[in-house]
Structures are given as structure tokens and as C-alpha cells.
Amino acid sequence: MKSILVCIKRVVDYNVRVRVKPDNSGVATDGLKMSINPFDEIALEEALRIRERGQAGEVVVASIGPADTQQQLRMALAMGADRALLVESATSLEPLDVAKVFVKLAERERPLLVLLGKQAIDDDNNQTGQMLAALWQRPQATFASKLELTGDKAIVTREVDAGLETVEVELPAVITTDLRLNEPRYVKLPEIMKAKKKPFETFALSTLGISPRQRLKPVRYEPPQQRQKGIMVKTPQELVEALKKRGLVA
Amino acid sequence: MSRVLIIAEHDGKTLNPATAKCVTCAQLIPGAQITVAVFAADASGVAAQAARLQHVARVLKVENAANEHPLGAVLAPQIASLARGFSHVLGPSTTFGKDLMPRVAALLDTAQVSDIMAVESATRFRRPIYAGNVVLTVEAVDCETIVGTVRTASFEAAGEGGSASIEASSPTSESELAVGTRLVALSGAKTDRPDLQTARRVVSGGRALGSADNFKMLYSLADKLGAALGASRAAVDAGYVANDFQVGQTGKIIAPELYVAIGISGAIQHLTGIKDARTIVAINKDPEAPIFEVADYGLVGDLFTIVPELERLL
Numbered sequence A: 001m002k003s004i005l006v007c008i009k010r011v012v013d014y015n016v017r018v019r020v021k022p023d024n025s026g027v028a029t030d031g032l033k034m035s036i037n038p039f040d041e042i043a044l045e046e047a048l049r050i051r052e053r054g055q056a057g058e059v060v061v062a063s064i065g066p067a068d069t070q071q072q073l074r075m076a077l078a079m080g081a082d083r084a085l086l087v088e089s090a091t092s093l094e095p096l097d098v099a100k101v102f103v104k105l106a107e108r109e110r111p112l113l114v115l116l117g118k119q120a121i122d123d124d125n126n127q128t129g130q131m132l133a134a135l136w137q138r139p140q141a142t143f144a145s146k147l148e149l150t151g152d153k154a155i156v157t158r159e160v161d162a163g164l165e166t167v168e169v170e171l172p173a174v175i176t177t178d179l180r181l182n183e184p185r186y187v188k189l190p191e192i193m194k195a196k197k198k199p200f201e202t203f204a205l206s207t208l209g210i211s212p213r214q215r216l217k218p219v220r221y222e223p224p225q226q227r228q229k230g231i232m233v234k235t236p237q238e239l240v241e242a243l244k245k246r247g248l249v250a
Numbered sequence B: 001m002s003r004v005l006i007i008a009e010h011d012g013k014t015l016n017p018a019t020a021k022c023v024t025c026a027q028l029i030p031g032a033q034i035t036v037a038v039f040a041a042d043a044s045g046v047a048a049q050a051a052r053l054q055h056v057a058r059v060l061k062v063e064n065a066a067n068e069h070p071l072g073a074v075l076a077p078q079i080a081s082l083a084r085g086f087s088h089v090l091g092p093s094t095t096f097g098k099d100l101m102p103r104v105a106a107l108l109d110t111a112q113v114s115d116i117m118a119v120e121s122a123t124r125f126r127r128p129i130y131a132g133n134v135v136l137t138v139e140a141v142d143c144e145t146i147v148g149t150v151r152t153a154s155f156e157a158a159g160e161g162g163s164a165s166i167e168a169s170s171p172t173s174e175s176e177l178a179v180g181t182r183l184v185a186l187s188g189a190k191t192d193r194p195d196l197q198t199a200r201r202v203v204s205g206g207r208a209l210g211s212a213d214n215f216k217m218l219y220s221l222a223d224k225l226g227a228a229l230g231a232s233r234a235a236v237d238a239g240y241v242a243n244d245f246q247v248g249q250t251g252k253i254i255a256p257e258l259y260v261a262i263g264i265s266g267a268i269q270h271l272t273g274i275k276d277a278r279t280i281v282a283i284n285k286d287p288e289a290p291i292f293e294v295a296d297y298g299l300v301g302d303l304f305t306i307v308p309e310l311e312r313l314l
């Protein structure tokens, strides 16, 4: 039975508030808590559920990142993935190159589905899945909040600005997850121990024949403009009067 | 000179206001000459609307039965072949543009700048990262064509009064277009209220509302104010309202004149969606709620007594 490939990015935990370095050259991430990108955790949960329903074989998790990315992949194995692939890269790649790496992995694994998060919460790019689908020449269904497999097709409900859209895509396909697709399971301690025995392959980026290119050069990182703290009013009446004075209500 | 191609967002009849905001962004690119492309089964109506936008020089109609619904896999190859000779290809950072534009960029083997919030030069842009906690200035290097999505809350809509030429572009034959994707259904909550993304006033509710029924008290407040309705993720997850009401990092990024947050704590992911609101009002029973850090007017108290009172006063 065909596998599912899940792309997992290591990011600063969503509860941590990051700061810009004083010289504006980057974001200070040293020593911060790192986690699986929340959308990718949802992607993994969905893959596990599909496997548990008997609709897929293995669940393979893959990541591109520094050696420490091992931690997030081990966590993914503890959640229930069957094996992990780490493409080691000390520098962070742009989405187009990430997508090129995943095309290689998709060609190797020949999965039924590639599941990704809709966006990584560090760079907020929201690009990789769509780029992978284009380069792999397969259908895409982005921002999924419901996913059903029927034979050689997937029926996907997508969260779009107008509401919900349902599309049918031929498999294999690329699907990116939205927050309401599912609620990821908690990892139990014994699973973390057991996960240490699961297959874990590491490659160097260069062995995949991809030489990344920097096309978007970061020039400057800055904190956003802060809003001025306003005033506290005591009563609804005071509020309405203040808004009237500003011409915001009639 | 920069030749900028903007991909129009529309529903077959009406041009989405997000497109007029892309035009304003494009206009800030030095020496921009702007073309808007309308992909549709029948593009005439929408093309005429696009042609009236100020700063637009040319409108291209790309008509094809396969273009009736905007499917990324179908549109992207057509856009990629149209894009040759353009220095920039822009779309709105709405679910339409977010789905489509990276697929175009990959076909062009180029980079995409997501969520452009400011233009510094033809190749230099500012964009929010880390849920808006950081603003990054990026320089696109070695890109024959730069693909970008435009953070619509950062730009005013281009005005009307233009008179661009409208041309039909020769379409790709339907059989050449990627199959493998089919639209099954589109269900939007149709309302008579103003559209959340473009409304001048928005009333938004959070988890504190407690139920879909309770949420209805905000409907009447919104009606009194002529406001659109919004919600936090917690309220949507709990099923009080549909997903298209969600405001924030993973919902809609909005910039109304007045935003009233009721029973919303002010998580960073929510705040990132309302940063550009002119005036923020917060009603929350917890004086320490982070929403008060950004509110222009804060009122501490129980929403279940305050909201009816407000409604009476308005």
C-alpha cells in the first residue's frame, strides 16, 4: 500500500514571542523553544488517521533543516510516524528550493499523498505545498479542513475567504492543512522511547543534486510599529460618547 | 520601466476589491505599467470593471470554459505563459492568491514575495513574518520576474475613472490545461451584512460569547453599527460562527475604521489581523487581557451586561 509523505518544519514554538536582534540583522532565536510547526503537526495527525483507517501504508516524515531538526522528527515518530528523513542544511532554504527537495523525495517515495502545513509560522510564506504541486505536476488542495479518500481520489474541503470549497483531486496529490482539520494527539512518554528505534535516514542536501539559490536577500529585520496604548473608559455611555466625538458612530 | 501583471480576483460577475488594492501596490513600483488579467469563462463584465480602475493601462481577457472557477492547477500554467516579459506578477494575499501565486512562481522558477506590505523599490519590499511580530525587508535578486502577493490591508483601493484598453488574449486550448482537479461545491454563508474584508466597521466576538445563540447578540449590535461580523479562532473552533468570520494570522487581515473586540483576549495571532484598524475598542472582563495593550478604548466588564447597554445607547 502506498505511503503518505508529511513535511515537518522546525520552527520557534508558537507561544514564544521572538525579538529582532539589536543590529537588525535577524531574529534572535538562540535558546528559544523549538517545535514542530503547528500546521505540520495537524498534517501528521491526518496522515496517521488515514493509515489507521487502513487507507495508506507507511507514514514518512521529512524535514530540511539543521542537525537539531532531529528532535522534531523524533517527536513525529513518537506521535506515530513510521520513519523519518532528514535533509541536513545549515542554512535555511527558500520555499522554491524546499519544494525542489520534496519533489526528489516524492519521486523516491512515490506516496499517495504529500501533506504539508499551509504555512510555516516563522516566515509565514504559505508557498511550499503549491510550489511542490507545480513542480511535481500534481493537483493541489490547499487550506484543507476536511479530507476523505475514495479510491484514486481525495475529496477535500478547503477554507476559503468566501466560506468552504470542496474539490476533488486525483491522487497522488499535494494537500496543505488548515487549523480545523483535526486536533493532534498527545505524545505519551513511552512512545518517545520506542521512537528511538524507528528508521531514521539523514542525507546531505548536496546528495540530492540540489544547489540552493538565494533569490530573496533579507536586508533588514525590524519590530513592527507599535500601536499607542489608548484610554480606559468606565461605562458604556462614556464609550459611546468617545466614539461619537471621533465621528466613528452617528 | 516595470511591467506589472496583476491577476484579477472575481466571482465571475464582480471584481473583488482586493484587486484594486493590488493596483495601488503595483503603482508604487517605480515606472510601473500595469496590466490586469481576467481569467474567466466570460470575462467581459469583470474586465470592464478592471478597465475603470485608475492606473491600469491594459486589461487582458483570458476566456476559457475551464477558467470558470479559479483552480490553481488550471490557472497557473496560463499565467506562467502570459508572464513572459513582465517584471512583476502580483495577486492579492487572499485565499485565492495564496493558493495560486506560488504555483505560478514555481512554474517560472522564481521566488515569491508573500504579503507585500510596502514597496521600497522595484526589487525591494517589506513583509510581515512571525505573525506580524517582525517586519522583514527583502531584496529580490536574479529574478527575471518577481511574483508577489499583496497584503491588501496595507493599501487603499485604487479609485475609478480610468479607461484602460481591453484586449482578448489567445487562450490555451482547454485540453492542454491540467485536469485532475474538479470543483465539487462552494458554500458561503450569504449575508446582507457588509463584507468582513472591506467593511468600515467590524464587531468581533471571542470564546467568551459561550454559544452560537449568545453570539447572535453581536449580530444586532453589528446591525446597529452597520458593521460586519468577525470572530476569534476560538469562537470559530467552538462552532459559534463559520470559518469565514475568522480574523487573524490564519483568518482575514483587515483594516476597518472601527474594530470592536468583545470577549477576545488578544492573542498575537488575533492581533496580527487587526493591526491596521484605525480605532480598536475592547470589551473584556479581565483588566489584564492583552487586547487592552492595543485598544484605543478599553472597557472592563461583563459583555453580557455591556453589549445590550451599548445597543440601547446607539
Ligand SMILES: Cc1cc2nc3c(=O)[nH]c(=O)nc-3n(C[C@H](O)[C@H](O)[C@H](O)COP(=O)(O)OP(=O)(O)OC[C@H]3O[C@@H](n4cnc5c(N)ncnc54)[C@H](O)[C@@H]3O)c2cc1C
Pocket: A014, A038, A039, A121, A179, B205, B206, B207, B208, B231, B232, B233, B234, B235, B246, B247, B248, B249, B250, B251, B252, B262, B263, B264, B265, B266, B267, B268, B269, B270, B273, B283, B284, B285, B286, B289, B301, B302, B303, B304
Ligand atoms: C498557528 C496558530 C494560528 C492561529 N491563528 C489565529 C487567528 O487567525 N485568529 C485568532 O483569533 N486566533 C488564532 N489562533 C489562536 C490564538 O492563539 C488564540 O487561542 C485565540 O485567538 C483565542 O481566542 P479568544 O480570544 O476568543 O479566546 P480566549 O483567549 O479564551 O479569550 C477569551 C476572553 O474573553 C474574556 N471573557 C470571558 N468571559 C467574559 C465576559 N463575560 N465578558 C467579557 N469578557 C469575558 C476573557 O477574559 C478572555 O480574555 C492561532 C493559533 C495558532 C497556534
Ligand SMILES: Nc1ncnc2c1ncn2[C@@H]1O[C@H](COP(=O)(O)O)[C@@H](O)[C@H]1O
Pocket: A007, A008, A009, A010, A037, A039, A040, A062, A063, A064, A065, A095, A098, A115, A116, A117, A118, A119, A120, A121, A123, A124, A125, A126, A127, A128, A129
Ligand atoms: N524546511 C522545511 N522542512 C520541512 N518542511 C517544510 C520546510 N519548509 C516548509 N515546509 C513545509 O511547507 C509548509 C509551508 O511552509 P511555507 O511555504 O514556508 O510557509 C510547512 O508547513 C511545512 O509542511
